[in-house]
Each structure stands twice: as C-alpha cells, then as structure tokens.
Amino acid sequence: MAVKAFSSEWASAFKDEVNKSSNYKSAAKGWKWTVGLVVEAEPDKHFPESKGIVMDLFDGEARDVTVGPAGDAQKCDFVITAPYSRWKEVATKQLDATKGMLQGKLKLKGDLPTIVRYTKASQEMTECTTRVPVEWPDEK
Amino acid sequence: MARRKVTSDQHRLVEYADSEPSAFASMLGGLIEANVSSRPEKEHDFDSLVASVGMWVTDIDEGVTLDFMGGRLVVHNGLMAGRTITIRTDADTVMSLSNLKIGPLGLPVYYDAIGRGVAAKLLRGRLKIEGLLPNILTLNAVTRIFSVQ
Numbered sequence: 001m002a003v004k005a006f007s008s009e010w011a012s013a014f015k016d017e018v019n020k021s022s023n024y025k026s027a028a029k030g031w032k033w034t035v036g037l038v039v040e041a042e043p044d045k046h047f048p049e050s051k052g053i054v055m056d057l058f059d060g061e062a063r064d065v066t067v068g069p070a071g072d073a074q075k076c077d078f079v080i081t082a083p084y085s086r087w088k089e090v091a092t093k094q095l096d097a098t099k100g101m102l103q104g105k106l107k108l109k110g111d112l113p114t115i116v117r118y119t120k121a122s123q124e125m126t127e128c129t130t131r132v133p134v135e136w137p138d139e140k
Numbered sequence: 141m142a143r144r145k146v147t148s149d150q151h152r153l154v155e156y157a158d159s160e161p162s163a164f165a166s167m168l169g170g171l172i173e174a175n176v177s178s179r180p181e182k183e184h185d186f187d188s189l190v191a192s193v194g195m196w197v198t199d200i201d202e203g204v205t206l207d208f209m210g211g212r213l214v215v216h217n218g219l220m221a222g223r224t225i226t227i228r229t230d231a232d233t234v235m236s237l238s239n240l241k242i243g244p245l246g247l248p249v250y251y252d253a254i255g256r257g258v259a260a261k262l263l264r265g266r267l268k269i270e271g272l273l274p275n276i277l278t279l280n281a282v283t284r285i286f287s288v289q
Contacts, residue, residue, distance in 0.1 A: 099200050104164075111174060113174050114288075116239065119236075
C-alpha cells in the first residue's frame, strides 16, 4: 500500500527496506554517521513545507529514520539537500543519485572522502527508496 | 608525521580557476583537498606532481581539468588545452576510480572487485585514458591522490 511521500509512514517503510537489504548491510559495514535529507518545499507541487529526514545509520543497519523539521536534518554529519521534485526523481529512478551529486542537483555537505568510500551503500540506499510505494502530493 | 592543515594564512591547496566552479569541479577539488589534508601519505605525490589532468564524465556531459602544480591544484571547469592525461568515463566509474585501493609499491590494486571492474571498463572502452602509455607514472600518482581508500 502506498504511503504519503516523506511522511512518518514513509520513513518507517524506508527503514524496513534498508534493513531488508543484504547489499546495504555489506556495503555500509563500518558506517557510523548520521545522514540528513532535506526535502525543500515546493508549494506549487503541493509540498508546502520543507521537511528533514534524519537517518541514524550504524554498521549496515538503519537504527532509526524519522521525519521532522528541515533543521533537524541539517544537524546530521552528512546532509543532502534538494527540492521535493528532485527527490521524487531519485525515488522514481529518473535521476541517479551519484550523477545528481556530481551535477549539483543534490547538494551534499559532509566529509567527501567518507561519502565516496561508501558510494555502493548510498546507491543501495537509493534503491531502497525506489522500493517504497509512494503517494506523491503532486499526482493527486 | 604532522598533518598538513589548511588555514587562511597558508596558501590553499586547491583553488578554482572559475568564479563559479561547477558542482563536479567543487566535488573533485574538495575530495582531493580533504584527502591531502588528512592523509600524510598523499602529501609527497601532491607536492611533486606537475601535470594537467582532464576528466570528462560521459553520462553527465561535464568535465574538469586538474592542474597539479607541485603542492597546489587549480581546478578548471571543462577541459582545457595542454592536458597530460584525459580520462573519459561515466559517473559510476569516476566513483570506482576514487575507490581503487593502493597496494605495494604505491600501485593501484586491479585484482580486487573494484579494481577488476575498472580494468574491465578500460578493456571494453567504457573507460578511456588518453595519454596513458607515456604517462603511466603520472596516472598512478593521480590515482593515489584521488583514492579515498
């Protein structure tokens, strides 16, 4: 059943997908930093307020994924910021996250060597987002 | 060995030729700066390397030129003339190149999974390196500076 985009239900489903992924588990071995995703508001797409997704990831496991204000996500060790429609492109496989970062479509803050070292893990995490059925506010 | 610190009163290790560096230029420059600042073993290569290295990412149609000037790097948006080596490949392979392990004698490791993947792309033409044969030592030095492993 589809869940509302970037809602608490979405966060829970996403966490489950991450924890089901054996690829993520092996690729993210040794990861010990928090990751924040900032989803910037796009009122014309019926996404009126920015949201922050805080991911507590540790050694191949998603310990917690929560949705709250953008400011919470901005405090994480790594922060990836993009408007709502860009994140939708990532979650629907229209935009590859690695290419998006190289093109500046997804803005990354954090230690670059660490994130590059875990490229496979971040790619698998992106795959996990595509497996969550989502109800997009601009498609109602 | 003391780690090199980048401070405002020192010259920057990495500078950008363009007033608005592209996202790719900022990412590569930032990656190299962080690598050299935090990994003393990369300093020797960075301090001695003099070469102009182009990198073109085929699936985003963007590239940069890395001008290594013996202890300083200037990053240009796009490919500039007079390059020593030019690497042309897709975004995924750029990430794999930066994940190549460095083995004995400072040589990139091509026998583990990532190394084999890079070598296969080279053989299949999905990774093209212009100027490779006369500049193999330069390529190895660039790989060591670029590698996050």
